[in-house]
Amino acid sequence: MAFETAAPLACAGITVWRGVLQANLNPGEWLGIIGSGGGLGHLGIQFAKAKGLKVLGVDARKEGMALSEEAGADIVLDARLGKEEVARQAREHTGGKGVDGTLNLSDAKAAAATACAITRNHGTMVQIALPQEVSIPFSEYIFRDIRVKGSFLCSQQEAEDMLQCVVQHNIKVEKNIFHGIDQVPTAVEMLRTGQYRGKGVIMIDSN
Template identity: 55%
Template structure:
């Protein structure tokens, strides 16, 4: 491995409601914690939560390097980490230093990221992936399968594991149906592919031509245009579910009417998994009381679930629709595209072009 430089380029939040400051900062990792690793970032992705950070909603201490969706190569390993070594390709978990002893850490695998004593989250209250190097918790990261590229992996660190966790909480079996409100967005198009890989019948609901087109490309069984109005949407979903509604619904849209639509298209006694994070979630009482629709909030998921997700990505050739930008200097362009309303998939920043070239030269067919 090349010598680690004393300084690196990074995109920092230095003032709320202002653009990132892109400049040189000291490279971290000189005094590495025994459980940590230093990763040379190959690709970092932009997430909806990054906007919440820049607005000051997450209570982020400043300055803070942005992005919690990263993938890269291990260049330094803490003394207590035995699973990884220098040169390994990894998915960088956003979770940092769970306590390991609380009820969440010792409870069901899918919920361990809820640790109330966590040491922080990368890109939220600790430095993240919009940098040439970042410090990660080696106990939380995942080794990338040989055929999963850095560009595919980065968005999986949050968008991927978030919608995967929602599917796990929906508790569906192969052959059952799932509706995804926002099925053509950054999370939604991954949810469509994951659900198909798990043998589910997928109903994608969205309100943009670009999103509906992406849902179709990703294999959704049924497309429903939300612009037709709630009654028509419910009618279309019932038409393909024997008049019952979807067995479960994931809502990954923060539109003010999305949760209500999600509840309405779900069968009686079914589950609406709320993943999107609008300020308020509004669902008519009739859905909850008269139809027994249960709402289950879902954040991300655990390392164990992340490993399962990566296995599915590898075996089923899951494709992340990415919009690539070259270099940290182009982060503002990625943000502009994300806010344009015309984007399909996820904006990603190629930070280490050499790592990408080495993947291409490997001879392995990448997803």
């Protein structure tokens, strides 16, 4: 594995890998991913597919929706349609029940609520994004019994398992290479304005 492939896995990879593990789903079940077309999301889709899961991606950008499809999501929904419509479409594509578990990778204000809304009754929502506050309607907890977990980084053994998965399943890490530490401001500005897909990688010394 090349260093420029491994670098994003040491952060984005281990973060979303543990989220997939925390969802605790069985092959053939549905995993929803809010923010599926980002640096973590496109990896999460591929990890989930490698584990035999079906994936329903949700993103609010055309570029993100396109990357979700390229990464292998079975269904991709447009978050800009709003929570109720996204939830309706999610149920439509999953036999009327919703996905079995969901990862929330977006810090958008309505993202956590949308993540719960697309999840079936008694299902699990794993919160990975880091907004100041996570807002979820009480009805999701009380009337629908959605279980919410937080997830951050994985253990060394889990990280090693992730690397094996990347190699065995030929996981594609979408990356933007910047040569030299003086390119950091350029990388940050491109990220701020949504000009690159996947993760940024700074090559300090190409040798």
